[in-house]
Amino acid sequence: MGVTNDPRSHGLWAQSACDAPVTGCLTQDTTADVAIIGAGYTGLSAALHLAGAGRKVVVLEGQEIGYGGSGRNVGLVNAGLWLMPSDVMRTLGQTYGERVLSLLGQGPEVVFSLVRKYGIMCEAEPTGTLHCAPDHAGVRNLQQREKEWQQLGAPVTLLGEGETRRLTGSNAYRAALLDARAGTIQPLSYARGLAAAAMAEGAEIHTASPVSSVYREDGGWLVRTPRGSVKAQWVIVATNTYTDSLWPEIREEQIHLPYFNIATRPLPPACLNLILPKKQGVWDTREVLTSFRLDQAGRLVVGSVGSLGMIERNIHRQWAHRALTRIYPMLRDITFESEWYGRIGMTVDSVPRYHRLDEQVLSISGFNGRGISPGTMFGQILARRICGELTDADMPLPLTNIRQPPLRIARENIYRFGSTAVHAVFDRL
The missing domain is CATH 3.50.50.60 (FAD/NAD(P)-binding domain)
Incomplete structure (x- = not known):
């Protein structure tokens, strides 16, 4: 351990x-x-x-x-940055923007190549990731991302509601952007x-x-x-x-952004036949996002912005249960096995x-x-x-x-306490 x-x-x-x-x-x-x-x-x-x-x-x-x-x-092996390609170009200029987009577009393949070359046992699943839209605003965001990545020749495809439902096993999303370059690992x-x-x-x-x-x-x-x-x-x-x-x-x-993950017990086979059948990692387009993926043993790992300190712990646990129930109603009675958190460095x-x-x-x-x-x-x-x-x-x-x-410290407090406030009320309304 x-x-x-x-x-x-x-x-x-x-x-x-x-x-x-x-x-x-x-x-x-x-x-x-x-x-x-x-x-x-x-x-x-x-x-x-x-x-x-x-x-x-x-x-x-x-x-x-x-x-x-x-x-x-959470173990998502993504290509590129959070930013859309056009935002990268505006921020860095053409020379550096093109270099970063080219370099990081190749990133997942380099990761999975190292895994293969050195025989790294890390539950590698190079089956892509799904960026999911729960609403019309999210769909518009994904449409723009698809357009920009495809202009660069990337294997990125916007899926409709039916295909999204098939790959996620959930009715919670209107569309998903499938990035075939990406995947998941045990980090x-x-x-x-x-x-x-x-x-x-x-x-x-x-x-x-x-x-x-x-x-x-x-x-x-x-x-x-x-x-x-x-x-x-x-x-x-x-x-x-x-x-x-x-x-x-x-x-x-x-600016430090706290992020936590909570893992269920291994799901029963009936659920695993429906939930993420190709084991893609998922995150959504919400500002306080939700991410989830399966591990090799069939545990569902759900995460979001927030820490698991004494003040926030129960709020985030209860949110995680409500979120999973919303995405997968068949998991209403599922129990959690472990929880952990760290911090992300934002510029x-x-x-x-x-x-x-x-x-x-x-x-x-x-x-x-x-x-x-x-x-x-x-x-x-x-x-x-x-x-x-x-x-x-x-x-x-x-x-x-x-x-x-x-205002670095103020922003960090907004992330920490704002995410707690969002999770305290989200899925209750």
């Missing part, structure tokens, strides 16, 4: 994940070409690709592999599998090794932990939303950030709820940047300075 002793930190994923590779804390002073801080998707992907290119890599993780968002998310197992693959390529990974300081020494960087250190020419900061006091500006640049324009925190210290963060595929791809991109295959001018994101968004 591992991860933490808190059953609400990783929930079902900790219970059902494959075993993590054997790691331990750093207990000596060592050297490397690259020191990577953080063992989530970005750091592990960077380690895998750097080690595969012959670089000596040391990964330092303060907790365990996949401790942050990589081990807590913590994928993180552990990436770690095992990186180690097989020669990377070192040390867990329970929080970084206490990073400073220049003899033309390189000395990265210290409580019991050892790494001297490296390059540093990748891959801590994203779970960044601590070492680089507080990364955390301060992001003000919903686009990730590429930063040079210092000379030869790089970071890409702010995935806006799309961590699996972008984290994997941007880790690969950082590896290529360090290997000299790309310059800053070639990167898919512009190099930017860190800027704190206005």
Whole structure:
């Protein structure tokens, strides 16, 4: 199981994940070409690709592999960003917009290719995802998304009400956008599998090794932990939303959005014949969205915006039961087996950030709820940047300075307490 002793930190994923590779804390002073801080998707992907290119890599993780968002998310392997392609182009401009859309459009295939290549046991289901519309406004949104993605040649198709009903097993939606590029995985197992693959390529990974300081020494960087250190020419900061006091500006640049998941007990065969027969992952077009998907054992995992703190916990549980009953009336008497939550790092324009925190210290963060595929791809991109295959001018994101968004704390409180208020009344009216 591992991860933490808190059953609400990783929930079902900790219970059902494959075993993590054997790691331990750093207990000596060592050297490397690259020191990577953080063992989530970005750091592990960077380690895998750097080690595969012959670089000596040391990964330092303060907790365990996949401790942050990589081990807590719902497990949807999506293509692209939350934004429509036209919004990406307006935000980043034509050059960077085209690069990001091309790169992240390929993301799910890269994820599933790594799963196949390294034999990662992560319940991979490359059968697509369904973005569902419960109302006319949602249908219009999906129509525009279909138009824009198809103009780019993406295998994205808007389904009518009948086909949506067949693929979801529910009468709750008027339409769905099927993205054939996408799919689902067991997210913590994928993180552990990436770690095992990186180690097989020669990377070192040390867990329970929080970084206490990073400073220049003899033309390189000395990265210290409580019991050892790494001297490296390059540093990748891959801590994203779970960044601590070492680089507080990364955390301060992001608006934290809490997100929870609740899993049922395995559904009976009669229900599994109807509900998500092709095991696509689903989310809807509501502002406070609902997501759901099946795991390999037939549990239905439902999630939404909100935390599971003492104040909100019962409200979100009761909402989850009402939501499932609305979507699938046959689940009225179903019971829940586990619950967990984490946080998503949002940027003000919903686009990730590429930063040079210092000379030869790089970071890409702010995935806006799309961590699996972008984290994997941007880790690969950082590896290529360090290997000299790309310059800053070639990167898919512009190099930017860190800027704190206005009213960050107020926005975070709105997300937390606003979602609780919505869930307190939704499906009651």
